[in-house]
Amino acid sequence: xxxxxEAPLLPWNRPSIGDEEIAxxxxxxxxxxxxxxxxxxxxxxxxxxxxxxxxxxAVSSCTAAxxxxxxxxxxxxxxxxxxxxxxxxxALNALRQVGARPVFVDVERATFNIDPRAAEAAITxxxxxxxxxxYGGHPCDLRAFRKLADDHGLLLIEDAAHxxxxxxxxxxxxxxxxxxxxxxxxxxxxxxxxxxxxxxLGELVQKARLLGRHGIDSSVWQxxxxxxxxxxxxxxxxxxxxxxxxxxxIGLQQFRKLPAFTxxxxxxxxxxxRALTGLPGLATPTVLPGVQPGWFLYSIFxxxxxxxxxxxEVAHHLLADYGIATSKHFRPVHTLxxxxxxxxxxxxxxxxxxxxxxxxxxxxxxxxxDVNRVTAALHALWxx
Ligand SMILES: Cc1ncc(COP(=O)(O)O)c(C=O)c1O
Numbered sequence: 162x163x164x165x166x167e168a169p170l171l172p173w174n175r176p177s178i179g180d181e182e183i184a185x186x187x188x189x190x191x192x193x194x195x196x197x198x199x200x201x202x203x204x205x206x207x208x209x210x211x212x213x214x215x216x217x218x219a220v221s222s223c224t225a226a227x228x229x230x231x232x233x234x235x236x237x238x239x240x241x242x243x244x245x246x247x248x249x250x251x252a253l254n255a256l257r258q259v260g261a262r263p264v265f266v267d268v269e270r271a272t273f274n275i276d277p278r279a280a281e282a283a284i285t286x287x288x289x290x291x292x293x294x295x296y297g298g299h300p301c302d303l304r305a306f307r308k309l310a311d312d313h314g315l316l317l318i319e320d321a322a323h324x325x326x327x328x329x330x331x332x333x334x335x336x337x338x339x340x341x342x343x344x345x346x347x348x349x350x351x352x353x354x355x356x357x358x359x360x361x362l363g364e365l366v367q368k369a370r371l372l373g374r375h376g377i378d379s380s381v382w383q384x385x386x387x388x389x390x391x392x393x394x395x396x397x398x399x400x401x402x403x404x405x406x407x408x409x410x411i412g413l414q415q416f417r418k419l420p421a422f423t424x425x426x427x428x429x430x431x432x433x434x435r436a437l438t439g440l441p442g443l444a445t446p447t448v449l450p451g452v453q454p455g456w457f458l459y460s461i462f463x464x465x466x467x468x469x470x471x472x473x474e475v476a477h478h479l480l481a482d483y484g485i486a487t488s489k490h491f492r493p494v495h496t497l498x499x500x501x502x503x504x505x506x507x508x509x510x511x512x513x514x515x516x517x518x519x520x521x522x523x524x525x526x527x528x529x530x531d532v533n534r535v536t537a538a539l540h541a542l543w544x545x
Contacts, residue, residue, distance in 0.1 A: 168534075170484050170485075170486060171484060171522055171527075171534060172486050172522065173348075173487055173488045173520065174348040175524055176347055177418070177422065177524070177525045177526045178411070181417075182415065185411065185413060186410045189406050190407065194382075194385075195406055195407055196381065196405050197219070197380060197404055197406065197409075198385075200406040201219045201406055201408075201409040204358075204409040204412045208325075208343075208358055209360065211333075212335055212360055213333070214335070214360045215361065215362055215363035216361065216362070216363045217358055217360040217366065218359045218366050218370045219357075219358050219409055220356070220358065220402045220404055221355060221356065221404055221408075222344070222357045223251060223342050223343060224357070225357055225373070225400075226342035226402075227251055227252050227255040228258060228259070228400070228402070229372055229400075230342060230365075231255055231258075231290075232369070233340070233365045233368040233372060234316050234318070234340060236256070236290055238261070239262070239287060240260075240262070240288075241261070241264050241285060241287040241288045242263055242264065242288070242290045242292055243266055243275075243283050243291045244256070244263050244275070244294075245274070245275040245296075245511070246495040246500075246508055247268050247296065247491055247511045247514055247515065248294045248320065250494050252294070256292075261289070263494075263500075265493075265494070265506060265511075266282075266506050266508075267506065268514065272296060272301070272447060273514050274295065274301035275291075275293050275294065276510075277302050282506075288313070288315060289315065289316065290315055290316035290317070291306060291309065291315055291318070292318045292320055293306055293318075293338070294319075294320040294321075295334045297323055297454070297458030297459075298350065298458065299324075299327070299448065299452060299454045300324055300329035300454075302329070303330070304332070306337070310339075316340070317338040318339065318340050318342075319338035319340070321341045321342060322343060322346075322349065323344075324455045324457070325419065326350060326419050326420065326453075326455050327453060327454055328453045329451055329452045329453075334455070339365060340360070340361035340366070341359075341361055342357060342358065343360070345357060345358070349457065350419065350422060350455050350456075350457050351412070351419045353409070354408065354411065357404075372399045372400060373399065373400060374399060374402075375399040375400070375401055377399065379393055422525045425525040426455075426459075427456055429456075429459065430459050432536070433523070433532065433535070437536060440543050441468060441469075443462070443463055443464075443543075444462040444463075446461075458490055459520065460490070460518050460519065461518075461539075462518055463475055463517050463519060464517060465517075468543075469543055472519050475487075475519060476519055482542075483534070485534065485538055488519075489515075489518060491515065492515060493508065496515070522535060
C-alpha cells in the first residue's frame, strides 16, 4: 500500500494575491461606494482599451457574461449554436436557458480547439451563432472563424474564459468575435474570486448592460449625485449580473499584473516541455506559429498503449506518492447527464483528448523547485 507523502501538497492551482489587491480593496471599502461604480467602470475601460474592442461590461461571472451575450445577441428558441463539447458546461447551460440547441462539433488534434472545418460542416438553416472556446488559453483559428461567421451571416461569440492576454497572428483572443467573455474565477489567469467580463460590439454590449442591471435605463452610479436613485425606468426584463466595486478593485490590480503572470506561466510551460519531451507515450502541448498562449492550462497527453501508466494512474500516483495535485479538462459536455444523447456529429478527437489529457500545476506563484518536483516525479513514474 502506498504511504501518503510527507512533502506539503502542491495544489493544481493557487491565486496570486498581493498587497496591491489588498490595498485597493481597502480603498474601496473606505470609499463609501461598494456596488458597480467608478472602479468597475475603470476596470471596463482598461480591458476595453487593451483589447481594442468597442465596449466592455464587468459582471459577476463568465457564466453571467455568456447568458447576457446570448440574450443580447437575440439567440433563442429553435436556434442552433455550434460549439465544442470539450469545454466547461457554462456556455451550454446558458444556451439551454435561452432555449437554443447546442450542436457539438469536434476539436483539432493539435490544439484541442474547435475545428473550423467541422464547424462549417455543421451549419444549417437554423444556425444562428458559433461559440468558440480558446482551450487552455491557446487561441482558436480566429481568422478562419471570423470568415466562416461572415460568409454565413452568423454571430461569432468567443468563450475566452482561459485566454485573457493570449493572441494569435497579432489578434488578441476576445477581440475578434461579435461578443467575447472572460472569467475571473479563482483559478483563472487573473482572478477576482468570482467575476467576468463581456466585451465586443458597442450596440450588443450596451444591450447586455441594460439586461444585466434589471433592465433599468441608467446605472445607480450614473444617478448618484445628479438625481434620486429611485428615479429610473425599467425597459426590459433584465437580471442582476453587475460586478461590485469591491470585486473590480481586485480586478484592476490583477489586470496590471497579467503580463507578468503570463510570462511566468510561459516560463513554467517551457521548462515542462523541455523536461518532459521524449518520455514514451507522453505528449506535451503544441503551440502553433504566431500564437502567444495564455497558458491557463499546461496539458500533457498520455497514451496508455506506449506509456507505462494510464492517465488516471499517473494522476493517482502524482498525488498519492508525490503530493502533486492535477486536474482534467474536460469531461466532454455531451457525456454529462443533462446532455447525454444530444451529440449529432462525430466527436472522436474530443473523446480521445478527454481520456488522455492531464493538467499539471502551472501558475505564477510556483517556484523553480515546485516545477522541478513535478518533472522529477513524472520521470520517476516513467522509470518504475
Ligand atoms: C471555458 C469556460 N467557460 C466558462 C467558464 C465559467 O466561468 P465562471 O466560473 O466565471 O462563470 C469556465 C470556468 O471554468 C470555463 O472554463
